[in-house]
Amino acid sequence: MSSTYITQQGMFLLNQELSERWLRRREVVKALAAAAAEGDRSENAEYIYRKKELRELDRRIRYLQKRLPDLQVVDRKPDDANRIFFAARVTLELQDGSQVSYRIVGPDEIDHAKGNISVDSPLARGLLGKQVDDEVRVKVPEGMCVYYIAKVSYEE
Template identity: 75%
Template sequence: MDSSPYITADGMFRMNQELSERWQRRRHVVQALAAAAAEGDRSENAEYIYRKKELREIDRRIRYLQKRIPDLMVIDRIPDDQDAVFFAAYVTLLKDDTEEVQYRIVGPDEIDHAKGNISVDSPLARALLKKQIDDEVSIQVQDGGHRYLILDINY
């Protein structure tokens, strides 16, 4: 399944910033690689080997960002119906009648579990979309099922 092309304005800013930082880092790595190559025998030159690997990783990420960014659609407006869960919503839930949790539904390029950002493509987000406060959703995951009661929705 292809990931959704949606992203918040803040997420788009961070992706463009990362692309810029990767290009700057690439310049430094190319200079270090040239210096390592000038030292002679490349087959046993650890610095040369390390810099080649680092350059490949940077180039791979730059290619991904350059391909992904033009395909993204920035969603930066609040929906007309703020009583329902839509993209970019902060949703407070009661999980399995025991634990209160808060998630924000974001694009797949913005996932950050430490911040509570979950992908709009995740099973929980898909179950929550268009639901309202006091609605209950159930999802099945690998470790079993979970029930969530929607306590609050903010944008």
């Protein structure tokens, strides 16, 4: 079971996605009706494609409609901004001296390109509650990985 926490920005993006999916669904239904009117549906590629697209849209809409009411928006900074909590941007130093930066977000906001990792991930669980200069050991498939916390911030 994934956690129900989400940032304010993440909630906005999910609501926006739901609205866009509903608009796209209207277009797909119109295109599906037009394709169905062309006759034999068994060999109508447009009809088959639109049916599949409609199923995928409906699946995502149902998921979002069920998930959004359960989400809890975390929209304030913690009292101790030096410790790592939800929504923190954390800069870690690896053993070789290189640095990586991650932001701890809800499972609905994961985006590795932006450095967003889930609060449910092993790395995030290992970081929670820690502060700058702490050493964090995280078990990964290759063995144990050691990180040093270089910076903690709560700016987006």
